[in-house]
Amino acid sequence: MSEVNWKPVKSSSTPLYLQIVNYIRNKIMSGEWTIGTKLPSQRQLAACFEVNRSTVITALQELIAEGLLEAKTGSSTFVANNTWNVLATSSPNWPEYVQAGIHQPNRSLIQQINKAEAEPATLRLGTGELGSELIPTDEMKQMLISKQHQSLSLGYEEPKGNAQLRETLSRYLRKKGIQASPSSILIVSGGLQALQLIAWGLLRKGSVILHEAPSYLNSLSMFESVGIRGVGIPLDRHGLQMESLVRLKRQHDAALLYTIPSFHNPTGAVMSEERRKQLTEIAHRETLPLIEDDVYGDLWFEDAPPPPLKADDRGGNVLYLGSVSKALSPGLRIGWLVGPEQVIDRLADIKMQTDYGSSSLSQAVVNQWIQSGKYDDHLSQLRVSLLKRRNLTLDILRHCLSDCCTWNIPAGGFYIWLRLQKRFSARKLFQLALQKGILLNPGSVYDKMDDSHIRLSYAYPSESELVQGLQRLAQLIKEDFCQ
Template identity: 55%
Template sequence: MAEEWKLNKHSNVPLHQQIYDVIKSRIMNGEWPVGTQIPTQRDLAAKFQVNRSTIVYALGELAADGLIESRVGQGTVIINNTWSLLAATPLPDWNQYVKSGSYQPNIHMIQQINRAEADASMIRLGTGELSPDLLPTNQMRETFSGRISSRFTLGYSEPKGSLYLREIISDHLKKKGIMASPASILIVSGGLQGLQLISLGLLHHGSSILVENPSYLNSIHVFQSAGMHLHGIPMDENGIRTEAIGRLKRQHRAALLYTIPAFHNPTGTLMSSDRRAELLQICAQERLPLIEDDVYGDLWLDTPSPLPLKASDKQGLVLYLGSMSKTLGPGLRIGWIVGPEPVIDRLSDIKMQTDYGSSSLSQHAVAEWLSSGLYENHLAQIRAELMRRRDFTLSLLEQYFHDIALWNTPQGGFYIWLCIKNPLSIRPLFEQALRESILLNPGNIYDRNDQQHLRLSYAYASYDQLESGLIRLAELIRLHAVS
C-alpha cells in the first residue's frame, strides 16, 4: 500500500477520522480541486484497506461539511474548498484546463496498469521491461564511479546529441548492416520521444498512419494526440501482411507505415527475411515511408534475427528507431533515430525546442558500454537468461493452459501472445486478477476489439511469480470463460 494511503491502526484517532483528514487535506491544499471526481467507495476501501462502511462514514462527514457531493452519472465530486468558500471571485477551474489539453489521456485500463506497476507486491505478468535483477546496476555504478574519460561533460550536448556517442552508434549499426554517418543519427530520450518528434516535425494534423494490427501504438496516444489516424493491417506468422498496403495507402492517403519487425510488441512475431523484402519493395513502389522500431532487435534467443529493414534501404525510405531501454535499462532514457540527413536536421531542431538535448550523463554511460565491449557481454548474459525464462514460461503454459489457450513460441524479445480459446469478457478477468495482485496486459489495449488475447511477458516477474501467477490465471480464465 502506498504511504499516502496508509492509516495508523494503532492510533487513538478513529479510522474514519483519519480518512476524513487525508481526503480533506487533499481538498484544502489544492491536490483535488473543485470539480474533481474522487475514487469510488470500493477503490478507497482498497486503498485504505478498511471496510467500505468506514469509507461511507468518512464521506458522510465530508458531505456534511459541504466539501463533496454525490452526483448522478458523475460519482462523488469536490464542490468546495477553503479558498472557494472565502474567495470573492471564482477560482480557476483546473478540471476544465485538464480536459482542454491537446494530449489525450491514456485509456482507463492503461492508467490502471501504470498505477499498479508502482505496487511492489504486484505479480506483473505483462510488463514490457527487464526485471531489476537483470539490469547491470552494479556495473553501471562502476561506470560512473570509475575514471571518467576526458570526453565527458555535464554541459548541453550538440543538437543531434554527443558526437562521440553518435560515432560509436554508427559503428554499432554496421554490425546490423546499417551504414549511417554520425550526421544522420539523432540521440533521443528513448524510442517514445523519437515517435513524438516524428509526429511534431514531419506529419500534419489529420495524417493517416498504417500500423500492424494489433499494435503497440494503440496503447499510447503519441500520434492520436497530434490528430493522426491509425489504420490497422493484419498480421500472420511472418509479420505484417503486405497485399493490402498499396490499397490502404491510397484509400487513406497514408503518410507512413509503422512496424516492429523484430519480436513485435505485443505478439512477439519475428518478420521473416522474405516478408521484409516484400514490405520494403511495396513501400518503395508506393513511395510510402516507414518507421522501423527495432528496440527488441538485439534480444534474439535462438538464432540472430534477419537484418533490419534499414540495412536494405537504398532510397532513404526508412526511419530507424533504436533504444537501450529494453536491454541496458529504461532509466537511461537513451535511444536514436537514423534517417536522411535533412530529416534528422529537422527532428534535432524540434528536439532542441522541447528539451535541449538528452542527458549527457546517460549519453556518456551508453558510449562507454558500447565502446568497451561491456554491452555485448551483457547482451549474451541477458539472452541466456531470457531463453531460460521463456522456456520455463512455455512449460507452465503446456501444463496449465493446454486445454484453454493457444500461444506462439517467440524467438526473441519479451512476449508470448496468449490466445484464449473460449470467449470471455476481458475487463472482469483483468479486474479480478488485479484484486488478487496479478497484473495483466489484455489484448484490447493493442486492438480495442480484441477480447481473446493476453500479452504475457517472461522478462519481468520472478520464476516463483511466473509460476504462481500463471497457475492462478489459468483458474481465473476457466471461471470467466463462456463455454
C-alpha cells in the same frame, strides 16, 4: 483523482474518521484537490484507507456539513468549496482545463495497468520490461565510479545529442549493415520520444499511419492526440501481409508505415527476409516512408533476425529507431533515431524546444557500455537468461494450458501471444486475474477489437514468479473459462 496513498494511524488517539476529515480538508485547503475534483467512491476510499465504509461515510458527512464537499447523483462526492475560494471571487476551473488539454489521456484500461504496475505486490506476467535480475545494476555502478568517467561533461548536449555517443552508434549500426553517419543520428529519450517527435514534426493533421494489427502503436495516444489516424494491416507469422498493405496504402493515401519487423510487440513475430524485400520494394514503388522500430532487434536466441530494413535502404526511405530500454535499462531513457539529415535536423530542433536534450549522464553511460564492448558481452548473457525463461514459460503452458489456449514460440524478444480458445473473453480474464493480484496485458491494448489474446512476457517476472504466476493463471483459466 487517480489514487490516495495515505492511511489513518490505527493506534492514534484521534478517531479514524477525524483523521480522514483532517486529511481531506488539508488536501482541499492546500489546493491539491481543487473545486470540482471527484473523490473516489466510498467503497474505494474505504479500501484505500483500510477502514469500514461507515467510517468513510461519517467523515464525508462532516466535510459536506462544512461545505467543503458536496454529494451529487449516485454516491459521487465532489470538492465543492475551500476557504480560499470563499474569500476570492473566482478560482481556476481546473477540471475544465484538464478536459481542454490537447493531449488525450491514456485509455482507462492502460491507466489501470499503469496503476497496478506501481503496486509492489502485483505479479506482473505481461510487463514489457527486463526484471531487476536481468538489468546489470552492479556493473552500472562500477562503471559510474570508474576512472573512465573522469572527463564527464554534464552540461547541455548538442541538438542531435552527445557527439561521442553518435560516433559509437554509427559504428554499432554498421555491424547491422546500416550506414549512418553521426549527423544522421538523433539521440532521444527512449524510442517513445522518437515516435512523439515524428507525430509532431512530420505529419499533417488528418494523416493516416499504417501499422501491423495488432501493434504496440495502438497502446499510445500520441498520434491520435495530434489528429493522426492509425490503420491496421493484418499480420501472420512472417510479418505484414503485403496484399492488404498495397490496398490500404492506396485507399487511405497513407503518409507512413510503422513496423516492428523483429520480435514484434505484442505477437513476437519476425518478418521473413522475403517479406522485408517485398516491403522495401513496395515502399519504394508506392512512395511510402517506413518507421522501422527495432528496439527488440538485439534480443535473438539462436539466430539473429534478417538484417533491418534500414540496411537495404537506398533512397532514405526508412526512419530507424533503436533504444537501450529493452536490452540494458529503460530507466536510462536513451534511444536513437536514424534518418535523412533533413528529417533529423527538423526533429532535433523540436527536441530542443521540448526538453533541450536527453540526460547527458545517461548518454555518457550508454556510450561507455557500447564502446567498451560490455554491451555485447551483456547481450550474450541476457540472451541465455531470456531463452531459459522462455523455455520455462513454454513448458508450463504446454503442461497446463494446451487444452484451451494456443501460442507462438518466440525466437527472441519478450512476448508470447496467448490465444484463448472457445470465445473466452481476454478482457474478463484480465479483470479476474487483477482481482487476484496477477497483472496481464489483454489483447485489446494492442488492437481495440481483440478480446481473445493475452500478451505474456517472460522478461519481467523472476523464474519463481513465472512458475507461481503461470500456474495460478492456468488454474484461473480452467476454473472460470474452460468448463
